[in-house]
Amino acid sequence: MNTVARSERWSGYALLTVMAIAVVIPFLSVFLASLQPAGTPVVGLSWPERWNWDNYETAWSVAGFSDLIRHSLVIAVGVVPACLVLAALAGYALGTMKLPGGNAVAAFFIAGLTIPVELIVVPLYFDLRALGLTNSYLGVILVEIALFMPFSVFWMRTHFLSTPTSLVEAARIDGASSATILVRILLPLARPSLMTLGLLVFMWSWNQFLLVLVLIQDTTKHTAPAGLGFFVGQNSTDIPTLAAGTIIVMLPILILFVVFQRSFIAGLLQGAMKG
Amino acid sequence: MGSRPPVRSGEARRRWRGYVYVLPAFAVYFAFAVLPALHTAYLSLFEWDGVTLGEWVGLGNYAEIFQDSILRRSVFNALVLVVFFSLVPIVLGLLSAGLLARYRRPGMGAYRFLFMLPQVVPLVAVGVTWRWLYGDDGVVNQTLRAVGLDSVARAWLGDFDAALIAVGLVGTWVLSGLCMMLFLSGVQKVEPSLYEAARIDGAGPVREFVSVTLPHLRGELAVAMTVTTVAALASFDIVYVTTNGGPGEQTTVPGLLVYRLAFSEGKVGLAAALAVVLGVLILAIVYLINRLSRDRT
Numbered sequence: 001m002n003t004v005a006r007s008e009r010w011s012g013y014a015l016l017t018v019m020a021i022a023v024v025i026p027f028l029s030v031f032l033a034s035l036q037p038a039g040t041p042v043v044g045l046s047w048p049e050r051w052n053w054d055n056y057e058t059a060w061s062v063a064g065f066s067d068l069i070r071h072s073l074v075i076a077v078g079v080v081p082a083c084l085v086l087a088a089l090a091g092y093a094l095g096t097m098k099l100p101g102g103n104a105v106a107a108f109f110i111a112g113l114t115i116p117v118e119l120i121v122v123p124l125y126f127d128l129r130a131l132g133l134t135n136s137y138l139g140v141i142l143v144e145i146a147l148f149m150p151f152s153v154f155w156m157r158t159h160f161l162s163t164p165t166s167l168v169e170a171a172r173i174d175g176a177s178s179a180t181i182l183v184r185i186l187l188p189l190a191r192p193s194l195m196t197l198g199l200l201v202f203m204w205s206w207n208q209f210l211l212v213l214v215l216i217q218d219t220t221k222h223t224a225p226a227g228l229g230f231f232v233g234q235n236s237t238d239i240p241t242l243a244a245g246t247i248i249v250m251l252p253i254l255i256l257f258v259v260f261q262r263s264f265i266a267g268l269l270q271g272a273m274k275g
Numbered sequence: 276m277g278s279r280p281p282v283r284s285g286e287a288r289r290r291w292r293g294y295v296y297v298l299p300a301f302a303v304y305f306a307f308a309v310l311p312a313l314h315t316a317y318l319s320l321f322e323w324d325g326v327t328l329g330e331w332v333g334l335g336n337y338a339e340i341f342q343d344s345i346l347r348r349s350v351f352n353a354l355v356l357v358v359f360f361s362l363v364p365i366v367l368g369l370l371s372a373g374l375l376a377r378y379r380r381p382g383m384g385a386y387r388f389l390f391m392l393p394q395v396v397p398l399v400a401v402g403v404t405w406r407w408l409y410g411d412d413g414v415v416n417q418t419l420r421a422v423g424l425d426s427v428a429r430a431w432l433g434d435f436d437a438a439l440i441a442v443g444l445v446g447t448w449v450l451s452g453l454c455m456m457l458f459l460s461g462v463q464k465v466e467p468s469l470y471e472a473a474r475i476d477g478a479g480p481v482r483e484f485v486s487v488t489l490p491h492l493r494g495e496l497a498v499a500m501t502v503t504t505v506a507a508l509a510s511f512d513i514v515y516v517t518t519n520g521g522p523g524e525q526t527t528v529p530g531l532l533v534y535r536l537a538f539s540e541g542k543v544g545l546a547a548a549l550a551v552v553l554g555v556l557i558l559a560i561v562y563l564i565n566r567l568s569r570d571r572t
Binding site for chain 1: 299367388394395401405413414460480515538550
């Protein structure tokens with residue numbers, strides 16, 4: 001290669017590296033702040049004199065992040081399996097059967113990708129309150145399932161569209177019912193798609209803020225992000241404890257991300273492509 | 276038992292039967308997303324405090340949105356945020372994709388991991404982190420002071436001129452990685468022979484980018500624009516945590532006002548109308564981007 005190309009390649013890497021540093025510094029900054037002695041003023045990026053993990057204990061027990069994490073998990077455990085099951089069923093029918101008007105129904109689901117929480121949250125509060133579903137996890141769970149359904153159905157439909165039709169045809173000729181075909185043949189093959197969808201839905205559920213803020217006004221029932229948002233208003237002066245709380249709220253999703261990097265990134269990129 | 280139904284109608288019934296599988300998903304989606312959206316549109320036609328009986332005002336709430344300076348300001352702010360959430364990340368992404376277009380890239384996995392990090396953590400946590408970075412003693416001011424720019428240092432989120440830009444840059448931080456990865460993965464799909472051909476024709480790096488790389492990224496470009504623009508328009512989490520709209524109304528966005536109007540100011544109808552405006556804006560922009568990107572291919 002000539003020198004021009006080489007300098008170009010290096011400028012490419014230089015740009016990527018500068019950006020990588022810019023991405024890391026905020027994380028590093030909040031992490032280092034979380035290790036400073038509680039209640040002390042912290043200046044920028046400063047290495048703690050000794051690693052002080054007490055803030056995590058304080059945030060976990062005193063500031064109540066253990067409860068907040070638990071509430072978030074309860075909601076995610078309600079949302080993720082329901083999304084997977086409902087989307088697999090709908091995606092199966094819309095992807096492999098020639099339903100009359102099937103394309104229109106699929107399009108109606110996809111249109112839902114443009115619904116922001118802001119558009120639905122106001123009447124939801126009043127409607128769910130009338131049903132006794134405010135300050136309840138069930139209410140949040142149902143709405144989150146509905147919000148994530150457009151993407152989930154689209155994702156599973158795309159998956160089933162790409163499975164070879166000969167597989168389904170052969171089973172049908174053997175006399176298998178549509179339910180048998182789904183459970184015995186297609187679902188085992190769909191495992192990677194289901195797992196990626198599960199990770200994405202878990203992430204969206206975990207990160208949900210506005211919806212929880214409105215539907216769960218009882219702060220003792222808040223989820224992790226809502227609790228953190230509330231906590232920052234109350235304790236904005238105690239930076240180390242606040243930083244520890246922030247890390248605690250990020251941690252579950254970061255762990256999943258580290259473990260399932262490939263599925264996560266592929267899902268985010270493909271998901272964006274399909275959205 | 277009667278006679279067997281004709282084959283055709285039996286066949287038709289069998290085709291409809293597949294809807295049994297679609298029904299549960301459809302029911303939840305319809306009841307908890309579509310109906311509320313329609314209900315919002317209905318509520319937007321009333322003046323209602325959430326408690327007493329509402330009063331029909333037709334399109335009055337919409338008229339108020341166009342007249343009220345704070346409401347107009349929020350829509351304007353959201354459009355400014357589009358520059359930082361969408362335009363800047365896309366330019367950065369194109370720049371890096373352009374620079375790296377023609378090479379096999381060892382070590383991309385590590386970059387990819389880092390760039391996607393801001394995508395996966397809750398925006399509330401991002402907001403809290405940046406609140407601290409932008410604070411008096413935060414990293415931003417620390418850096419400025421270290422390089423002798425003491426006069427520039429300030430409480431960024433409380434500064435009338437700087438707050439909106441500061442909030443916008445948080446969006447840049449969150450969304451640049453996604454744009455980059457989209458473009459880099461798009462570039463990897465380009466046939467290397469196309470670059471060779473361009474080079475034989477004597478194309479320089481800029482020419483090569485314009486006539487080989489860019490046309491191949493059209494689909495990714497449309498996607499990046501859609502995702503980031505929607506993120507900018509519906510930017511509630513970051514703003515709520517960092518500035519809550521302040522100072523003054525410098526960083527107010529529609530999402531914040533929908534929340535505030537409906538749940539602390541008792542103007543439910545007005546909040547609903549603003550939500551509808553926001554929803555229509557998003558729908559229009561998504562439609563436009565997809566339309567434009569499809570026309571050209």
